[in-house]
Every structure is written in C-alpha cells, then in structure tokens.
Amino acid sequence: MVRTPPPDGSTLTAARGGRLDVPELPTLDPGITLLSTEEGATGPLQALVLDHLLLQGGEALWVDSHGHAQSQLLGRLAPSRRVLDRVRVARGFTPTQHATLVERLPERVTPNTSLVVLPAIDGQYRGDELPRENGRELFLRSLATVGRLARERDLPVLVTRRRDDEFGAPAAAAADATVACDRTEFGPRFRTEGFETLVYPGESDGTVQTTLAYWTRILEARDPIHGATATPDEDREPSVSSAGAEGVR
Structure with missing residues (x-):
C-alpha cells in the first residue's frame, strides 16, 4: 500500500465549490486486498472502487453478495455517470451461483x-443451503480461484468478509x-500498515473529517483530472451495468 499523490502537486477546485487539495487514499495494488470494516458497511468499499477507477x-468486475453494489449510493459518490458505466456487476444469490460467477471470472x-x-466473499457459503463442510470447501475453492486470478493477471482484487471469525x-x-476502515466520532478513517487517514486539509480551520460527503468531494476532484466531465443527461439517476448469475456466460 502506498499513498496516492496529487497528479501535479496542486490544489484543485471541487465540483461543489471551494478549493480542495487532492487527498490521499489507500491505493489498490496487484494482489488481494482485504478491506476490514464493520458488517454491512458499503461506503468505504464503494469509495475505494470509484477512486481506483478514476485514477487508474x-x-x-464486481461479483456482488449481500447487497453491497447499491446503485443509489454509488450514484451519490460517483462524480459522473461515465464512471458507473465502467462498473460491471454480477450478483450471486446462492452458494452455487456465487461460486459459478467466481469460477467464470x-x-x-x-x-x-x-x-x-x-464484497462479503464468504457470505453466501455460510447459509443453511449447504452443510457447513461443503460450504467451506466451496468457499476455499472460490478463494483459490481469486488468488490465481490476481497472480496470473497481475490484477488488484478488493474483498471484504461477512464476519471476522474462523x-x-x-x-x-x-x-x-x-x-482497515474504522468508524470514529468524526466519521470513517482508512488505515493500513504504513498509512492512516484521519482528516484531510480544508480551508477554514485546516482540517475536514473523513465523512461520506467529503469522499464525494474527493471523487469529484479526481474527475476533472482524467477528463470524465459530466454531460447534461448525467444528472439523472445513474445505473450500474449488471447481470445475474445466469447472465454471465
């Protein structure tokens, strides 16, 4: 994990007004990155995905489980619809569907x-649809596929767990x-072995807490850097490309 530097070291103008130093977020390097956050939290995951797409x-390719690919929240965070068009979502609602989607990745x-x-890479395999040992075997098989994919294609893979247990x-x-993404009284913060985001520079007292609204400003500041400026029809409710298990061939 390294810090994301400003593209030219300068201060940008955010889309909602005011000047904004391009902040630092954890980068997603090739290999498997585990995002450790509270159960059901989707904002940190979506912020990291969108930030990666804007910068890289x-x-x-998103294999969803337990409703993490929420288009409404993605729409709030994304600075333009064009970014959402680059998120390809497939949803598996059973252990077999999820394993099939992973196998076809x-x-x-x-x-x-x-x-x-x-997200929730272990989630579908915990239910009552399969005996626990069968579910664990299917989970390990899917995890092995993901590991090979990351190594052989030199790709970053972002995963979360449903629960931190055996x-x-x-x-x-x-x-x-x-x-790790922790909830604090001021808002969420990211931290890795060599990186911690508590606050970002602001223009009043010099600090701004890491709230979801500020992540939106971060992503809006990224957008002009890469030329993905919004067009008039992008003010409508954005969509995410998606397919169910049967739609991925």
Whole structure:
C-alpha cells in the first residue's frame, strides 16, 4: 500500500465549490486486498472502487453478495455517470451461483479490466443451503480461484468478509494487504500498515473529517483530472451495468 499523490502537486477546485487539495487514499495494488470494516458497511468499499477507477482507468468486475453494489449510493459518490458505466456487476444469490460467477471470472477479464471486487466473499457459503463442510470447501475453492486470478493477471482484487471469525479466516490469510476502515466520532478513517487517514486539509480551520460527503468531494476532484466531465443527461439517476448469475456466460 502506498499513498496516492496529487497528479501535479496542486490544489484543485471541487465540483461543489471551494478549493480542495487532492487527498490521499489507500491505493489498490496487484494482489488481494482485504478491506476490514464493520458488517454491512458499503461506503468505504464503494469509495475505494470509484477512486481506483478514476485514477487508474479501466473497468471493475464486481461479483456482488449481500447487497453491497447499491446503485443509489454509488450514484451519490460517483462524480459522473461515465464512471458507473465502467462498473460491471454480477450478483450471486446462492452458494452455487456465487461460486459459478467466481469460477467464470478469468474468462470475463479483458485488457480493460483494472480491478476485481468481491464484497462479503464468504457470505453466501455460510447459509443453511449447504452443510457447513461443503460450504467451506466451496468457499476455499472460490478463494483459490481469486488468488490465481490476481497472480496470473497481475490484477488488484478488493474483498471484504461477512464476519471476522474462523470461517472467514482464510480470506485474511490469502490477502496480500489489509485496509482497515474504522468508524470514529468524526466519521470513517482508512488505515493500513504504513498509512492512516484521519482528516484531510480544508480551508477554514485546516482540517475536514473523513465523512461520506467529503469522499464525494474527493471523487469529484479526481474527475476533472482524467477528463470524465459530466454531460447534461448525467444528472439523472445513474445505473450500474449488471447481470445475474445466469447472465454471465
């Protein structure tokens, strides 16, 4: 994990007014990165995905579980609809569907794929649809596929766990890096082994807490750097490209 530097070291004008130093967020390097956050939290995951796409370009392949690909929240965070069009979502609602989607990921990766996202990677395998041992075996098989994909394609893969327990422990063991996102009284903060985001520079008292609204400003500041300026029709409710398990061939 390294810090994301401003593209030219300068201060940008944010889309909602005021000047904004381009802040630092954890980067997603090739290999598996485990985002450790409270159960059900989707904002940190989505902020990291969108930030990666704005800085690195390309598309994200997202195998969703337990409703992390919420288009409404993605729409609030994304500075333009064009960014959302580069998020390709497939949803698995059963252990078998999820495992099938993961198994087919290598054939879905293209030269334009810059990120693979698997929130709650252990979630579907914990239910009552399979005996616990069968669920664990299927989970480990999916995790092995993801690990090979990251190594062989030299791709960053962002995962989260449903719970931090014995069942989900293999995801932590397979991770090349971990990003923790903690809730504080001032808002969320990211931290890694060599990086911590508590506050960002502001223009009043010099600090701004890491709230969701400020992440929105961060992503809006990224947008002009890469030329993804919004067009008039992008003021409408944005959509995310998606497919169910049966739609991924």
